[in-house]
Amino acid sequence: MPSAYYAPLDQPLTSTDDDDEEADIERHQQQHQRRPKGAAAPSIPFLEAHHHSPMAHLRVASGVVGGRRRCLLPLVLALLFLIAFCYFTFGADTRLALGLGGGGGGSDDSDDGMHSLDGILSRALNETLHLCSEGLFDQRLYVQDKPMEEYGNLPIIYFVTPTYPRREQIPELTRLAHTLLHVPRLHWLVANDQEGCNVFMDLMLKGFGIPYTHLASPMPSNFRKAKPAPRGVANRRAALQWLRQRNLTNGILYFGDDDNTYDLRLFSEIRQTQRVSMFPVGFIADYGVSGPVVRKGKVVAFLDSWLAGRRWPVDMAGFAVNLQYMAQFPNVNMPYKPGFEEDRFLRSIGLRLDQIEPRGNNCTEILVWHTQTKSKKAAVVRLESEYLDGRSNLGALFRSLKIMGVASASDTEGPKALISKNGKAAAHSTILS
Incomplete structure (x- = not known):
């Protein structure tokens, strides 16, 4: 089977056989909104509707009452200039928050607001990131009492860990590292929410001997004062961009927070992922668990105490993605919208319910726990x-x-x-x- 590849960011998404009508509609709208290089910038939606256009009303008014209302023209033009200035000056996600992004200002919490959703999913990643250090060679001689060469045929797991400076950061990364030390064929992507590189972290990551990449990927300043802030999104987006820049299409992507607890069996399970695998996560919200509902070996629904109109109500630690499958979707994305990161990411890769692979003994076992350390000031x-x-x-x-x-x-x-x-x-x- 030939390796998949990432299409150029301005290339339309190739359609696939899909009996899910909603997914077809999403892809159609994404293709319609995606514009090639050199094309005109997207117009402000309400200016395109002639019957609701301020300019259209102005023309009607001027024809009826003559020059008495012509003095409104400078005010209307000033208003349009201000809206256009905001549209092209602010970042894409800020425009979305102002109701100017994508394809309209409708809510994207349900399928009725697909215009805003498409606006998110049709934009290519352009995240601020800085490569601090990398260790591309596995310095471990043995893993689980076997020499490293015995694992050469296993798919690589790209384990993405978003992190941020705090009192618990280094001990939690240390604890996680001592889990990952037991996992062969793993590349650890540590993305730190910090403007500059942390030299201490560079030395620490290098010392573990695990192949790693350390990125500095700060959250955009306009989101830092939001409540709740979209913590970890810039880090994961930076990791997705790092994978794309290197055209990595063989392996498994997994988002693993630094404060979670992982059963070593999880890594053997997700390594078998063909498209997207899912499994329950312990210690999630009111139910104490979040994960798929499986009937006759197929995922048919989801158990989660917070639905919020999400098509994919799952935790970030509850799924893994095959990079070859993900490479078919050039506009893989994750929005700055707390609580909806997983749902929108999975939508951006065109996931269908019948494609999900249940793991963890048909989702009856907990292989990852959403444990959290109580944070205190230094x-x-x-x-x-x-x-x-x-x-x-x-x-x-x-x-x-x-x-x-x-x-x-x-x-x-x-x-x-x-x-x-x-x-x-x-x-x-x-x-x-």
Whole structure:
């Protein structure tokens, strides 16, 4: 079978046999809205409707009442100029939030609002990312007591982990790494929500010996103040762009957060994915679980406590995608809309219900848990800087903790650090001088 490839971003999506009428409508609308290079910019929808056009009303008015209303012309033109300025100045996702994006301002929470949805899915990814470091060679000699060469024929799993600076970041990545150390033929894509590269993280990832790519992929500033903020979206979009830029079409894509818990059997299961595989995720919302409903070996519905009109109400950790299948869809995307990232991503790859492959013993087993660590602010302790020199380990220890974002020492702030000996607190000078 020849390898699939990513079509150019301006090439129309090739149609496939599909008995799902809604999917056909989506692809038709995506093809209609996608424009080739050099084509005119998309027009503002309400200007295209003659009967509702402000200019049309202006022309009627001027014909009826003459020059008395001609003074409205500068105001209308100014309004149109302002709308056009907003349309072409702001980013695509900002235009969507303003009701100016895609194919209209309708809600995309249901199939009735397909114009807005198509506007999201027909735009190519253009994410801000910076390649910090990469390790392309597996430095592990053995995995699960077998030499690495015995795994040469396995498909590679591209394990995408969005992360962001916080007190728990480094310990959670460390915990996840010690799960991934047991998984052969895996490339770890770590995308950090940070403007610059984290040198400490570079050294840490390299030290594990797992093939990896470290990306800096900050969230666009216009989304940072949103509540809730679309956390992790820029990171996953950056990873999708990284895969596309390298034309990687052989392997399995999986989105794995740094605070989840993974059964090692999960990796053997998803490695068999032909198109899209799905499985239940534990610790999700009110039901304590989210996942497919399987009848006679086929996915027929979904169990999730938050539907919100989503066609695919699944958790990000509850599915895997074959890259060869995904490569058929040049406009793979994920919108900045909290709660709808999974649904819109799966729509962008043209998924049908009858294509889903249930895993985890017909979705009866939990192989991934949505565990979460309670987040706290980094600690600050009062510990005089004169005692953070080479006379003890404390100087090096707190420098390391500060780099990791866990804790820092201060001469004036925070509770005073207690040093004890024989069960009794002692002054720093007594112990360290």
